[in-house]
Amino acid sequence: MPRPASFDREEALDAVMRTFWEHGFEATSLDRIERATGLKRQSLYNAFGDKEAMFAAALDRYRIQVGTPLRALLDHDDPATAVRAYLEGHLRMLQDPCTPAGCLIAGCSSELGPREDSVGARMRAETAGAVEAGVEVFRAWAAAGKLSIGADPEQLAALLATIIRGLAVLARANPDPDILIQAVDGAVAALSPFLGAASPPAHAQ
Amino acid sequence: MPRPASFDREEALDAVMRTFWEHGFEATSLDRIERATGLKRQSLYNAFGDKEAMFAAALDRYRIQVGTPLRALLDHDDPATAVRAYLEGHLRMLQDPCTPAGCLIAGCSSELGPREDSVGARMRAETAGAVEAGVEVFRAWAAAGKLSIGADPEQLAALLATIIRGLAVLARANPDPDILIQAVDGAVAALSPFLGAASPPAHAQ
DNA sequence: TCCTTTCTTGACTGATCGGTAAATTTCAGC
DNA sequence: GCTGAAATTTACCGATCAGTCAAGAAAGGA
Numbered sequence: 001m002p003r004p005a006s007f008d009r010e011e012a013l014d015a016v017m018r019t020f021w022e023h024g025f026e027a028t029s030l031d032r033i034e035r036a037t038g039l040k041r042q043s044l045y046n047a048f049g050d051k052e053a054m055f056a057a058a059l060d061r062y063r064i065q066v067g068t069p070l071r072a073l074l075d076h077d078d079p080a081t082a083v084r085a086y087l088e089g090h091l092r093m094l095q096d097p098c099t100p101a102g103c104l105i106a107g108c109s110s111e112l113g114p115r116e117d118s119v120g121a122r123m124r125a126e127t128a129g130a131v132e133a134g135v136e137v138f139r140a141w142a143a144a145g146k147l148s149i150g151a152d153p154e155q156l157a158a159l160l161a162t163i164i165r166g167l168a169v170l171a172r173a174n175p176d177p178d179i180l181i182q183a184v185d186g187a188v189a190a191l192s193p194f195l196g197a198a199s200p201p202a203h204a205q
Numbered sequence: 206m207p208r209p210a211s212f213d214r215e216e217a218l219d220a221v222m223r224t225f226w227e228h229g230f231e232a233t234s235l236d237r238i239e240r241a242t243g244l245k246r247q248s249l250y251n252a253f254g255d256k257e258a259m260f261a262a263a264l265d266r267y268r269i270q271v272g273t274p275l276r277a278l279l280d281h282d283d284p285a286t287a288v289r290a291y292l293e294g295h296l297r298m299l300q301d302p303c304t305p306a307g308c309l310i311a312g313c314s315s316e317l318g319p320r321e322d323s324v325g326a327r328m329r330a331e332t333a334g335a336v337e338a339g340v341e342v343f344r345a346w347a348a349a350g351k352l353s354i355g356a357d358p359e360q361l362a363a364l365l366a367t368i369i370r371g372l373a374v375l376a377r378a379n380p381d382p383d384i385l386i387q388a389v390d391g392a393v394a395a396l397s398p399f400l401g402a403a404s405p406p407a408h409a410q
Numbered sequence: 411t412c413c414t415t416t417c418t419t420g421a422c423t424g425a426t427c428g429g430t431a432a433a434t435t436t437c438a439g440c
Numbered sequence: 441g442c443t444g445a446a447a448t449t450t451a452c453c454g455a456t457c458a459g460t461c462a463a464g465a466a467a468g469g470a
Contacts, residue, residue, distance in 0.1 A: 024316055026231045030428060040449060041429080051428065101319055106374050110315040111229055113377030114306055127378040155391030159368070162388040166371030169311050172318030173332040183367040186360030190395040210417065235458060245419060246459080256458065 009047055012037045016048070017058035017065075022100035024111045025055055025119060052119050059126060062104045066093060071133060079141045079195035080188075083160065087184045090164050094171035095180065102172030105130065106165045131161045141195075151194040163187050214252055217242045221253070222263035222270075227305035229316045230260055230324060257324050264331060267309045271298060276338060284346045284400035288365065292389045295369055299376035300385065307377030310335065311370045336366045346400075356399040368392050 015036040020028050030041060030051065037044065048054045073089045076082035094102060109123040138153035138160075147153065163183070170180055220241040225233050235246060235256065242249065253259045278294045281287035299307060314328040343358035343365075352358060368388070375385055 022319060024231075026229075027316075029426075031426080042450095043448065045429075046447070102315065107315045107318070109378035110307065110312045110374050111232075113312070114227065124378050124380065127375065128381065131375070131379065131384055152387075152391065152394075155387045155394065158384045158387035159391035159395060161384070162371030162375060162392070163364070163367055164371065165374035166367035166369065169315050169370035169374060170332065170336070170367060173314035173329050174336065175329070176333070179336055179363045179366070182357075182360045182363035186357065186364030187367070189357075189360065190364060190399065193398070194395065234456075236456080247420095247461095248418065250459075251417070 007037075007039060007043070012039055012044075012047065013057055013061050014065075016044075016054050017061045017104070018100060020055055020058045020108070021062070021102075021104040025108050026111065055119060056122060059104070059122065063126075066103075067105070067130070074134075074137050077146075079138075079146050080192050083191055083195055084188050086160070087163070087167075087187055090167055091171075091180055091184050094168055095177060103165070103168035106168035107172060110169070131158070134161050146196050148194050148196055156191065156194055160187075160191070210248075210252070212242075212244060212248070217244060217249075217252065218262055218266050219270075221249075221259050222266045222309070223305060225260055225263045225313070226267070226307075226309040230313050231316065260324060261327060264309070264327065268331075271308075272310070272335070279339070279342050282351075284343075284351050285397050288396055288400055289393050291365070292368070292372075292392055295372055296376075296385055296389050299373055300382060308370070308373035311373035312377060315374070336363070339366050351401050353399050353401055361396065361399055365392075365396070 015038075016033055019033055019036045023032065028051075030044070033039075033044060033054065034041060039047075044054065048057050070086065070089050070093060073085040074082045076085065090103075093099070105123070105126050109127045112120045112123045114120070115123075135154060135157040138147070138157040141147050142151070142153040147156070167180060167183060170183070174180070220243075221238055224238055224241045228237065233256075235249070238244075238249060238259065239246060244252075249259065253262050275291065275294050275298060278290040279287045281290065295308075298304070310328070310331050314332045317325045317328045319325070320328075340359060340362040343352070343362040346352050347356070347358040352361070372385060372388060375388070379385070
């Protein structure tokens with residue numbers, strides 16, 4: 001068993017993920033990854049494989065480090081509380097100065113949208129899976145009688161997934177954080193009446 | 206006045222716009238533009254300038270051909286009708302098989318988000334301008350007393366802009382059109398109570 | 411017809427792309 | 441210390457990138 005690697009794989013993967021997060025797939029060159037990780041080309045290829053494999057590993061890490069904690073915010077007895085926490089959690093993440101602006105999934109799925117190779121397919125699957133996970137949460141709420149009468153769980157889940165991705169786009173393009181806060185406040189006000197809250201929308205603040 | 210150009214500038218610009226629309230800024234190479242327009246490199250540089258100028262011209266054309274007609278859907282006396290038409294119009298556009306999937310502005314502003322050169326700045330300005338235009342529409346509705354009591358025009362405009370961009374992301378990534386339809390239906394149901402509609406949200410279909 | 415001006419064409423630049431081969435360094439086991 | 445396998449480094453590959461140059465083709469004005 002000769003010569004262990006001199007770098008921490010997780011730490012390097014973190015830098016890889018952040019580079020893809022910041023610049024997208026195409027604009028992330030191997031040179032940029034070298035600079036971000038401090039590693040040389042061959043070490044990267046030894047550790048992760050080619051660029052697509054690096055991207056896949058970065059997506060996996062993103063799901064663990066970002067996606068899963070955010071989705072956990074939906075695990076709350078009260079749907080209105082859960083949705084508010086979910087939206088505000090996304091807002092914090094999207095604007096966190098310690099991480100690149102926006103969302104890796106939303107950004108790269110926009111970038112790679114119609115591509116037919118493995119990366120494009122991977123991104124489409126990532127998006128579809130995330131949306132479907134949200135649908136299941138709303139269906140469970142509906143089955144538990146936690147949604148207001150007439151609330152459609154599929155509609156609400158699709159709308160929430162849409163809002164989340166819209167926030168990601170705006171967070172990446174718009175330096176004005178007020179717009180995002182207003183969008184989240186508006187979303188909470190618009191969605192709450194469907195989530196078991198008693199107050200009619202005309203009085204929603 | 207010797208030798209007129211042998212091609213139609215508007216027609217060529219249309220192909221340029223569609224190429225950027227489909228592949229984004231970085232992944233649109235000059236070779237690809239040559240193939241899409243049928244023109245040679247030097248003709249493109251003569252007609253439009255460098256790649257950034259081609260992109261700027263494509264954005265201008267996109268605003269005229271896509272953005273302006275969509276924004277005109279908000280010009281309606283009844284806010285609820287206007288918002289529904291606006292959302293459904295975007296849905297049609299995003300999924301129109303005659304044009305690339307998604308939205309040029311949303312896609313490229315995600316792609317170029319934090320870039321500090323002129324293209325990045327241009328995209329950020331495009332997004333900020335579009336959002337601000339929506340805010341003015343809602344403010345006018347509010348001033349005309351067309352919004353429900355308690356409805357916040359800034360919140361509603363920010364939310365609508367967010368939803369529009371979220372739809373663009375999903376339209377580009379998700380081949381399932383049902384999700385988008387459900388999102389639009391959900392958005393109409395969630396927003397209508399604020400737009401002067403009388404029906405309470407519990408009965409919104 | 412000829413000239414001038416522009417458009418068009420194809421070859422070309424240096425830079426950068428993702429990926430690789432070979433040489434060199436470094437450490438575990440003996 | 442020696443040896444060998446793996447990690448690291450350096451140099452390089454062909455392809456492609458945006459952009460340019462110069463020669464050839466074509467049309468209006470004379």
